[in-house]
Amino acid sequence: MAGFWSSRTALITGVAITLLGTFYIYQSDTPTSFTMSSKGSSASNGVPGLEFKLSQISRNPPSLLVTLKNTHPDTPYSVLRWGTPLDPSALNTGVFSILDHDSGDEVPQVVLQINRLMPPPQEELITVAPGTEEEIEVVFDKPWMPQEKPAKYKVKAEGEFKGVWGKYGSEVTEEELNAYIESPFSGKSFTTGEIVLEVH
Structure with a gap:
């Protein structure tokens, strides 16, 4: 018992x-x-605290403002802008997805193979301190853009960071720039929300 x-x-x-x-x-x-992040989210594979945003600032010529914000409380980031929406050649490298607003058809782009100077010069780095943001205007005026007006397009940007360091640009050495694909956040993805680009 x-x-x-x-x-x-x-x-x-x-x-x-x-x-x-x-x-x-x-x-x-x-x-x-x-759970898997919803489509269009940048939180799954991105750099913690870095967020891209698109907003329209002009309809003629059609222009978007690209904003990169650092929401991390204490980590500065230095970003190699190659292959990102902050790259002056972004409209030549296929960073942006452009769809006709009504039909959903993709706008064919001319994507160029760009020869880059190695190692990347310091001016190709953009440093975003904690709680700050960097902006650049992108004008969608390439010859391959459709000429009909008015028009609307669905635009977003997505890709992978080539090089990102968790420090200020002045602290990134030439050796680190030369080996940017070995940087701590190289290969991390970015994506923006989709925006309607109006052309008048």
Whole structure:
């Protein structure tokens, strides 16, 4: 009889521990499951704290303002702008996806192979201190843009960072620039939300 009560006590104790453990997990702030990020989100593979945003600032010529914001509380980032929306050659390198607003058809772009000077010069770095942002205007005036007006296009930018360092640009050495593909955040993805570009 004593053995029966001992087994029963052990069973009750085990169930109680399991229930308490389950309660703790569901009350904890620690996430217990992981879900895929929704399409267009930059949080899944991006650089923590870096966010790209597009906004229209002109309809004629059609222009977007590209903003890179650093929301990280204490880490500055130095970004090699090659292959990003901050690249002056962004409209020649296929960074932007451009779709006709009504038909959804993709606007054919002329994508160029650009020869880059190595190592990247310091002026190709953009440093974004914590809580600050950098902006550049992109004018969609390439010869391959459709000529009909007025018109609307769905535009977003996406790709991968070539080189990102978690420090100020003045601290990035020539050796690090030369080996930018080995930088801590090289290959991390970026994407912007989709915006409607109006052309008048």
